[in-house]
Amino acid sequence: MIKQTLIVTSVNGFEAFLKPQEKPSCDGCSGQCGSKIFSKLFGDKSPEFAFVFEEQLNIGQKVKMALDDSHVLKNALLVYLLPLLFAFIFLIVSTVFMSLSEVWQILLAFTGGSIGFFVAKKKLEKVNYDIK
Numbered sequence: 001m002i003k004q005t006l007i008v009t010s011v012n013g014f015e016a017f018l019k020p021q022e023k024p025s026c027d028g029c030s031g032q033c034g035s036k037i038f039s040k041l042f043g044d045k046s047p048e049f050a051f052v053f054e055e056q057l058n059i060g061q062k063v064k065m066a067l068d069d070s071h072v073l074k075n076a077l078l079v080y081l082l083p084l085l086f087a088f089i090f091l092i093v094s095t096v097f098m099s100l101s102e103v104w105q106i107l108l109a110f111t112g113g114s115i116g117f118f119v120a121k122k123k124l125e126k127v128n129y130d131i132k
Helices: 034-041 069-097 102-124
Strands: 001-010 015-020 049-052 062-067 128-130
Touching: 069 102, 069 128
Parallel strands: none
Antiparallel strands: 001 015, 001 062, 015 049, 062 128
């Protein structure tokens, strides 16, 4: 299980808005490494998302989110390879079977990649996670 601690930033009834807890930077270099410099430059832009709980939460309360890591590789393959696979299939079909010009081949490859992205996104909406 991949676990992340989240902090409740606001509450609306049983719906709570959660933000990931900031991870401390490593102390090995006393904050002189590239990671520390980039975190100072770009700041904290971690996303905030809503989740409906069965019980009322308070602002500042910490909750843990657990993601089943057995599906991480499968989901990563979906996100990265499915759009690429669809793009190649559309490109090969447009080249070999349809004999289209290069501009149309590029457009169809882009279309195939976009379709692959949306198929992967639709499949990933069913990812299970547990917040306690």
